[in-house]
Every structure is written in structure tokens, then in C-alpha cells.
Amino acid sequence: MSVTTPLPSGESQAATPAALIDPFNRHVTYLRVSVTDRCDFRCVYCMSEHMSFLPRKDLLTLEELDRLCSAFISKGVRKLRITGGEPLVRKNIMSLFRALARHLETGRLEELTLTTNGSQLEKYAGDLKAAGVRRINVSIDTLDAQKFKAITRWGDLSAVLKGVDAARRAGISIKINAVALKGVNEDEIDDLLRFAHGNGHDLTLIETMPLGEIEGDRTDQYLPLSIVRARLLDRWTLEDIPFRTGGPARYVRVKETGGRLGFITPMTHNFCESCNRVRVTCTGTLYMCLGQEDAADLRAPLRASPDNGPLFEAIDAAIARKPKGHDFVIDRRRKQPALGRHMSVTGG
Template identity: 45%
Template sequence: MSHTLTDTYGRRITYLRLSVTDRCDLRCFYCLPQGFTDFEVPEHWLDFDEIERVVAAFADMGVQRLRLTGGEPLVRRGLPDLAAQLSSIPGIDDLSLSTNAVQLAKQAQALKQAGVSRLNVSLDSIQADRFKQITGGPLDKVLRGLATAQQAGFHPIKLNMVVMKGVNDDEVEAMVQFCIEHGYTLRFIETMPMGDTGRDAADHYLDLREVRARLEQRFELVDAVMPGGGPAKYVQVAGTDLKLGFITPISQHFCDTCNRVRLGVDGTLYLCLGQDHSVELRPHLRQGISHDGLVNLLTEAIARKPHKHEFREKPTQVVRFMSQTGG
């Protein structure tokens, strides 16, 4: 490691979330609007070798954790091949994947063999009709994907539930029981005002402190930790193996300890989920920038990372959808 990535606020950047596509085979109403087609053109996608170059530069500066995201990463053709390329980069100690699991049954074994070690799966409901209302997709394929991933040896498998008032908040306890029975980790997430869809979902915002208080009336919760580079705060349900995570970007933001940046499928490096600070890497890559030049470019980019998002103060500020940012 020849450099370290530290921003102007003293935060060391060790985690890259890498979007391999902005497309998705679901349409969660808080993420992508029905009928949306304004996706990035394939000619602007970073190819696998370009992605590998960027990740190698980040790894050279101390980034150890890499997460493949989207959109839905499993719709990117050849994803296991890319995972194998990236898992072999010196310095990348943890390669994980975020997915909706619709296509996971077909790819779980190949991804495991390619070096993906952990999975995060979006699952906002375990009621088939409600799942379809939220996502437009089939719950049975997701459950089949989860079971196949367990058989392939993935552990832990973390389920991400965006808890929304009046939509699925009545399923919180049922989701806890589901995860106890099946051996999954469960993480609750607050809605965020990303794009028009995210702002429309703001009417369903629920402070997760209320969810935790509800759960404490039914379960004994003790502090716990989990592997991973993300912001979740974990507890364990006493008497079980279940760990619960709470991701609270609105009620209790975690900007002071932010250790991550996001790379869009088009090579845009987003320095904050809730701000517009970004740097375009694709033009430099296609003009033949050297490895040292790329390292210098990333160092300069990290110096522009803002101190915090402003979801509460400026909820209309970010107009891009979550799928464009990279999860």
C-alpha cells in the first residue's frame, strides 16, 4: 500500500460500493418509478477491465472492502467473472454483494466460487401480495434465491428491510421470527429522500428508534457486532443467533464515521449519498490515464468529500435515483 485515502475531516476511506448497472428487474416504488427507462447507455458503462483498474487503485490506497451493487447487479452479464477479477486484487479482503435475489438461485454457486463472501438481500415483506405491491416482482423467486445461497455456503446473509409506516411496519416482528427460523441477519433501514420516488416515500418515513422500542417490549436485545464496513448498529436477540441491525441515516446520521464512497456504472465517483459532490473517472480511463495518475485523481477526489449529507435540511437536493448512485 503506497498511499492511504483520508479526507479533509480525518476519515479514512476503506470501503467502495461499486455499481455494475443502474438497471433493475424490480420496481420498488421508493427507488424507481414504474415505466422508468432513462438508464445509462451501455457505451458509457465501465467495462470489466476499467472497473478492475479503478478497484486496484483504490486497493493500493488502503480500500479493503468492496461491495458489488446496482441497480440489481445480477442483471449485469458475466458478473461472476468480474467478481473473480476483483477478488484476486491484492488488498481486497472482503468482497460482498447487494441483491434483490430474484436471479440469485441461478448464480449463487458461481458467485461463491468467484470469491464473493457475503450477501445483503433486499426484502421488505414476506407477504407475497404485499411484496408485489412494493416491488412489482415475485416473492417466491427471492425465497428460492435465499435458500440456494445458504446451500452454496454464504454466511452471513443479511436481509435489508426498509421499514415504512403504513406499508410494512406491521411486519417487523414477523420478519424477526422469519430470520430466527431461517438463520438470516436482519437489518432495518429508514427511507431516504433520493429522487422523486424517495421523496414521495417520505410520507411513510418511520424513525427506527420507535421500531427498536417496539421490539424491546417483546424481545431481550443485547449489544452485538457484525462483520462488514457499513453503518449499521447491531443488537442480538437474547436466546437466539439472530442479530438485528439499525441503519438510521435520518434520525441518527453516521456521517462523522463515514468510510465509504460509491462508483456509478458510468464511472462517476459519488463522494456522499446525500450530496452532489462527484468526480467523473470514465473520461480519464478512456484517455489512458496511468495507475499513478489514477491514484492521484482519487486522492484529489477524496479531498472533496463533504462532511455530511443534508437529508433533513434539504430533502429536495438530490435528484438522482438510488439506482443511479450505486446502493
């Protein structure tokens, strides 16, 4: 593994801080960090086509992101996922991956990974593997090039597939994420499954989540995965397995292919009882729950002192408010999202 000199992290002076345990005795060991709210796609279920992005000055620097992630790792986070927007469009993003790789070397971090739309993977796959990334999630909702363009508005399916192939050749394990969209890709689930398993990838299906105003009606998009699973059972043998990646997906093995198929069901089945995750935005805002508005500002204590004491205090206070679960609902009467912020703001 190739590791460069770490970015300044403010971690040398502190004794081992207390672990992160929420009010329901759940250990927080998984951190998802958005490094940018920007994306080179405009997926119809994620954001408006005409998005207003944050001024670059409001974003944490890469050095600050490294220090923040390192603080969480020192408090027991074992899995770190880099997200966006699209994380690989952030300038000099590989310097952050290379810096964070030191925690893999010491064993304090078990996994460094990312979620990506795949547009930049052909360029960065080798560098990601060299920085210790062994597994990634790639979002592909359809294998139809024209439909892919319609869903992503700006995306090029061929570039994404080249990126997936580059990651596979680099030795990175790949999970394909697909959002199930009523009337859009519900007739393609079998094709996505054959594609993923035929290339040695896992596939995870996701229900659309009511986050942020989009140019359309989410009730037109929403497809319960209970219906998808029932349809799949007409053609495939699905065997429940205990496999977990640390996230909310529940997996089955498809007997006919031998591959794994995951279901993320925030709407039809609340997966909060075992939640071990928190999210930090690219501005340093900590969300203890994806489906709640309560948040904590970590940027202020991060910048207030080179010592991590104030930062640890802010993190501890926030984890003490982590709720038991989310309140996701698609409001069919008012046709409004459950939360006003877009997924690209919080981090996918």
C-alpha cells in the same frame, strides 16, 4: 477458490500509492461500486415505475470496472461491495467477480460482497461462492407475496426465497435488508425477524432515504426506526453489541433468538462520524458522500491513459473534498427529495 485470468487492470507499473485519508482523518477502506443502473424490480421507494436508464455505451466496461476497483484496492480499500441497480442482471457479471477474486488471494482485499434483490441468486449462488464471495445482502421488505409484488412492482417473492436458499446451501452468509415503510410493512417486523433469525440470517432495518423522484409522497413512506425499536422492545430483549460489518448499521443481539438485528438510520441518527465509504457509479462517477451532490469524474482519467497516474490523482483530489456528513431531510413542505438522483444511479 476458483480464479480466472484477471482482466487488464493497468496496475503493474505503479509503485504503492498513498492511502485514502479524508480531511477529517477518516481512512477510506470501503468501496461500493455500481455495475449497472438497471434493475428487474421497480421498488416504490427506490425508483419510478417508468425509469429511463443510461445508454449502455455510457457504462464502464467490465474491464474498466476491474481496473478502477483494483486502483482503489492498491490505495487501501479492503472491502468491496458490488451494487446496482441489480448487479446480477449485468451481462457477464461473473467475469468481474472472478477477476476481482485475485485480490482476495493476495490478501490485499479482505472481502468481496454484493447487495442484491435476490432475483438471480438461484442461478448465480454457486458461482459467487466460487469467486470468493462469502457474505451478501438481500433486500426483502415483506414476506407477503402480494405485498412484495406491490412494493417491488415486478418482483416474485418465491424466486427471491429460492435464491436465498440457494445461497445458504452454497455456504454464503446472508443478511436480510428491509426498508421500514409506514403503513406497509411496519406490522411485519416481528415476522421478518423470526424468518431471518430462524434461518440463521442477520436482519437489518433501514429508514427510507430521500433520493430521487418517485411516484408518490415520501412523507407517507417514512417510518423512524426509533419508533420501530421502541415497539420491538415491548416483545424482544435487545442487547447492544459492538459488532460491525464496515457499513453504517448499528447492531443489537435479540436475546430470545440469539440473532443480530441492525439499524441504519440516516434520518433519525446521522451515522457519518465514522464514515469510511465512497461510491462509484456504473459510469465512473465517484460520490464521496451518498447524501451530497459533489462528485468526481473517474471515467475520463481512466480512459485517458493506460497508466494509473491520472486516475490516482483524480481519486486523491476527490477524497480531499469528502464532506463531514450528509444533509438528508425529507422536505415535507415542498415534498421533494433531498437529492434528485435515484439510489439505483448511485448504488444501494
